[in-house]
Amino acid sequence: MEAVLVQNVSKSFWAKGQSRQILANVSFQVKKGEIVSILGESGCGKSTLLNIMSGFDKPDRGTVLVDGAVVKRPGRSCVMLFQHYGLLPWRSVLKNVELGLEELPIPPKERKERASEYLKLVGLKDKAELFPHQLSGGMQQRVAIARALALQPELILMDEPFAALDTFNRYHLQNELLRIQSREKTTIILVTHDIDEAVYLSDRVLIMSANPGQFHKEIGIRTSRPRDRGHDDFQHYRKLILDEFSLRSPAPAVEFSI
Ligand SMILES: Nc1ncnc2c1ncn2[C@@H]1O[C@H](COP(=O)(O)OP(=O)(O)O)[C@@H](O)[C@H]1O
Ligand SMILES: [Mg+2]
Incomplete structure (x- = not known):
């Protein structure tokens, strides 16, 4: 299916x-x-x-x-992930990952464990107690990814x-x-x-x-x-796509000779 x-x-x-x-x-x-x-x-x-x-x-x-x-x-x-990470500034990193899970019938201890597991998966286990403003943009987006994944969406x-x-x-x-x-x-x-x-x-x-x-x-x-x-191979696909948007420079009309 x-x-x-x-x-x-x-x-x-x-x-x-x-x-x-x-x-x-x-x-x-x-x-x-x-x-x-x-x-x-x-x-x-x-x-x-x-x-x-x-x-x-x-x-x-x-x-x-x-x-x-x-x-x-x-x-x-189905979970959406945006360019601007959508983290809650007053919640710790771990509490941000737990956010989506709070609506589910999961006991708090298990919820925390699952959130920690996904934080570990995105390489931020040691940042769990920090707040979003203490992280770089890349790290904040990883927190958002962990939060999305913790919901185990399809x-x-x-x-x-x-x-x-x-x-x-x-x-x-x-x-x-x-x-x-x-x-x-x-x-x-x-x-x-x-x-x-x-x-x-x-x-x-x-x-x-x-x-x-x-x-x-x-x-x-x-x-x-x-x-x-x-x-x-990578360049081949890039060119294919650039052609679709007509973004490759046109071939020179005149042949150059040296
Ligand atoms: N709620 C809305 N009301 C009126 N116009 C909208 C609304 N949402 C998007 N648009 C218009 O629809 C077009 C497509 O927007 P969008 O889907 O955000 O494009 P993209 O994500 O590809 O940049 C744009 O011209 C935008 O201004
Ligand atoms: Mg858009």
């Missing part, structure tokens, strides 16, 4: 007295344990699509199924999760995510405008065009993992 099935989702918003179609008949499916990136320019409707998939917003038409059930409202099987939806981090932190966290995903086998759908990130992380990249938002191409990334950003 597909982990996620999006069928003919359309969505319009009212702005300045008129309706604008943001998503038009978007359909795709994701298998259990797959990592799929949705890549598109700013404003093309990526966040709108994720919000609908997570149940925070409703489509005008179409349906989203997660594990065979129609998504009607936010639920526990699906994690990520909205440009590493966009606020510098290149080195971003690469580091991308590796962490892959390491953890290979252990937990969580299905991940990641929205990004970073071509390298999409190629590095994904089994498949869905390319979205704007006005209205629609997928116009799917590219399967068929290189083995761990991927090498400097390898020819």
